[in-house]
Amino acid sequence: MKFIPAGVVSLLLMIHCRLVVGKALPVNTPSPMCENTHVCKPNVAEQTRKLVMLLNATAQDLFSIYLDCQGNPFSSHLDELCNANGTNFPDFHVNRTSHKKDIMVALYKVFAFLNASLGNITRDQEELNPTAKELLERLHNTTKTTRGLISNLTCLLCTNYKVSQVDVTYGKSSKGMNVFKKKQQGCQVLRRYVQVVSQAAQVLLPHLSQA
Helix, strand or coil, X not given: CCCCCHHHHHHXXXXXXHHHHCCCCCCCCXXXXXXXXXXXXXXXXXXXXXXXXXXXXXXXXXXXXXXXXXXXXXXXXXXXXXXXXXXXXXXXXXXXXXXXXXXXXXXXHHHHHHHHHHHHHHHHHHHXXXXXXXXXXXXXXXXXXXXXXXXXXXXXXXXXXXXXXXXXXXCCCCCCCCHHHHHHHHHHHHHHHHHHHHHHHHHHHHHHCCC
16 A cells, blocks of 8 residues: 555645535526525416506605604705715616516515615614614614515415526615715605606506516
8 A cells, every 4th residue: 555644645635625615506506595485376477567566656755754764964955965866876777668587586586775875775764863763663674574565476376487596785784984975875865766666666557466
């Protein structure tokens, strides 16, 4: 038997372990997005439509209350300070003639972004406006509805449309920003949200009412 020094054995074992750890997962490994997804409820499409309609019906009031709570100069310089183009909010590039799957993917991108942004905005407002009960309540309710919508969209995408991965983008974290920047980012995101959720509500109705 050929003698192998102890140091070489240790090195070989280390290389072997690294290869095992770095080995690609099997092709049939469930996507993290779909691993906990089961058969969708029969009314999930209609429920999804209603959640989008609910968010659309409450979005403008949420934005208006947010704006009131930030005070000047935001309420007096809305177009200048709350330019919705200053965010990474996903565009809703689908229309009434788009395939249902494309609409579901576009919705998922929008509300995944919104969910993360609401976390930032709510945390900042709890710090900056802790007594603004109506604003905080609306932020919490919008977050709850958004998470329910994401759950429904995940089920539809994974089960009905066999989509196991969606490339999503998220906004900038507000941690470390000064007070003005925190208020401005929230204003920009919520203003864009009002515009996009209105588009989603208009596009979604003729599709999911037939699902």
